[in-house]
Amino acid sequence: MIHKFIQNGMYFVLDVNSGGVHVIDELTYDLLDYVTEPLTDECPEAAVRELLGKYPEEDIREVYAELKSLADDKILFSEDDYEKYAQTSVASPVKALCLLISQDCNMRCDYCFASKGDYGKGRMLMSFETGKKAIDFLIEKSANRKALEIDFFGGEPLMNFEVVKQVVEYAREQEKLHDKNIKFTLTTNGILLNDEITEFLNKEMYNVVLSVDGRREINDRVRKTVNGKGTYDIFIDKYKKLVAGRGDKDWYVRGTFTKYNLDFAEDVMSLYNEGFEQISVEPVMSPETEPYAITAADLPRIFEEYDRLANKIREITAQGKFINFFHFMMDLDQGPCVIKRLKGCGCGNEYVAISPDGDIYPCHQFVGIDDYKMGNVHDGSFDTAMKNDFASAHVYSKPACRDCWAKFYCSGGCNANNYLYKGDIRTSHELSCEIERHRVECAIALKAEKLLDSAE
Numbered sequence: 001m002i003h004k005f006i007q008n009g010m011y012f013v014l015d016v017n018s019g020g021v022h023v024i025d026e027l028t029y030d031l032l033d034y035v036t037e038p039l040t041d042e043c044p045e046a047a048v049r050e051l052l053g054k055y056p057e058e059d060i061r062e063v064y065a066e067l068k069s070l071a072d073d074k075i076l077f078s079e080d081d082y083e084k085y086a087q088t089s090v091a092s093p094v095k096a097l098c099l100l101i102s103q104d105c106n107m108r109c110d111y112c113f114a115s116k117g118d119y120g121k122g123r124m125l126m127s128f129e130t131g132k133k134a135i136d137f138l139i140e141k142s143a144n145r146k147a148l149e150i151d152f153f154g155g156e157p158l159m160n161f162e163v164v165k166q167v168v169e170y171a172r173e174q175e176k177l178h179d180k181n182i183k184f185t186l187t188t189n190g191i192l193l194n195d196e197i198t199e200f201l202n203k204e205m206y207n208v209v210l211s212v213d214g215r216r217e218i219n220d221r222v223r224k225t226v227n228g229k230g231t232y233d234i235f236i237d238k239y240k241k242l243v244a245g246r247g248d249k250d251w252y253v254r255g256t257f258t259k260y261n262l263d264f265a266e267d268v269m270s271l272y273n274e275g276f277e278q279i280s281v282e283p284v285m286s287p288e289t290e291p292y293a294i295t296a297a298d299l300p301r302i303f304e305e306y307d308r309l310a311n312k313i314r315e316i317t318a319q320g321k322f323i324n325f326f327h328f329m330m331d332l333d334q335g336p337c338v339i340k341r342l343k344g345c346g347c348g349n350e351y352v353a354i355s356p357d358g359d360i361y362p363c364h365q366f367v368g369i370d371d372y373k374m375g376n377v378h379d380g381s382f383d384t385a386m387k388n389d390f391a392s393a394h395v396y397s398k399p400a401c402r403d404c405w406a407k408f409y410c411s412g413g414c415n416a417n418n419y420l421y422k423g424d425i426r427t428s429h430e431l432s433c434e435i436e437r438h439r440v441e442c443a444i445a446l447k448a449e450k451l452l453d454s455a456e
């Protein structure tokens with residue numbers, strides 16, 4: 001399978017199965033429309049006939065011969081060799097927890113997926129006792145895996161900061177006893193950050209995720225206090241202070257764009273200009289009836305905006321400066337782990353979420369959905385059949401993903417979005433797919449251009 005596309009005035013063809021990216025000329029790009037697998041020895045006559053007005057016949061036949069030679073060398077139209085890895089891979093140990101340390105929030109964002117912080121289940125904080133049980137669960141279910149991860153999540157996790165500290169302390173004791181290495185992440189809306197908390201996060205958290213939607217007016221339109229006021233001015237300087245003290249530890253600012261800011265490249269740039277170089281801004285996913293919802297009609301504008309953003313990133317990097325927009329990060333070497341590329345986030349299998357009452361769900365987006373409750377850390381129940389079902393939700397078990405050129409980059413999309421908007425974790429959510437595929441094109445182009453520059 002191949003996929004051809006144009007980005008930044010350049011022509012690309014991706015060989016899906018080998019991951020090879022070829023920068024091609026316009027003739028090759030046009031000719032690929034006539035090339036089907038398996039390639040014949042002679043150039044298809046339809047190609048010669050129809051492209052003749054635009055290119056000399058000799059050139060058309062010569063380029064076809066080159067394509068045939070690349071196919072013979074398995075550099076183009078290479079075969080899919082990966083399905084066997086997906087079929088043979090078994091359920092993995094649990095290696096990561098999303099700990100809903102607070103099922104409550106001190107903000108009221110319009111688009112909140114968690115029903116303004118309480119997941120539709122009532123406002124609640126996790127007790128230290130439940131936190132301990134969650135750590136014990138992770139250590140037990142991680143089997144021989146040494147490197148483990150815990151995300152403190154909410155709602156707003158800093159509403160339960162004392163328990164965050166207690167859980168970290170307990171986990172540190174347990175990792176020594178069980179020869180584990182636990183990395184902590186905390187996602188915050190920043191309202192409660194102060195010097196003491198910042199110091200703690202910069203000491204203990206391997207990663208900190210700072211929520212902000214970009215420009216002040218964009219952020220404040222949807223990310224509001226309980227009283228409906230804007231929040232940007234409450235957190236922005238606190239974020240800057242926290243980032244200044246991070247040293248070499250990870251962090252990033254994370255935002256959401258909605259129908260209100262389809263010019264979201266301006267939000268990414270606003271964050272960059274405020275001094276934040278590690279940036280993730282993602283499209284909101286919501287029922288189409290919401291006024292801020294992104295719909296299929298918005299896609300052309302969104303694609304245009306990703307292209308504009310890619311150009312802005314080109315300008316920044318051309319000046320020798322650094323910016324990391326997460327959704328344009330691309331490993332053209334196809335990454336270290338084939339299983340990961342086939343299965344994606346690992347939710348419900350390697351990764352689960354635990355709510356304040358100890359209930360286990362496949363990930364934070366499933367919290368509160370009774371059909372997806374996997375067990376409880378207090379009574380020791382854990383639905384291994386559901387775990388196995390998620391383990392087998394790979395790109396080959398999702399009909400649309402099997403035939404999708406982006407499958408090894410996207411890894412099958414978000415199971416939660418699939419369930420929430422299509423009713424089934426294996427049915428792809430087309431709107432997300434369209435956006436993902438365009439981002440992958442931008443990312444491939446940016447990476448290929450960088451490699452070409454360094455080769456020159």
Ligand code: SF4
Nearest residue numbers: 105107109112155189
């Ligand atoms: S800060 Fe997060 S949890 Fe709180 S209302 Fe906003 S989106 Fe929801």
Ligand code: SF4
Nearest residue numbers: 401404410412413433
């Ligand atoms: S873009 Fe959609 S169809 Fe393609 S791999 Fe991702 S989820 Fe599957």
Ligand code: SF4
Nearest residue numbers: 345347363414415416
């Ligand atoms: S299913 Fe979706 S929301 Fe849940 S962890 Fe995976 S990517 Fe994230």
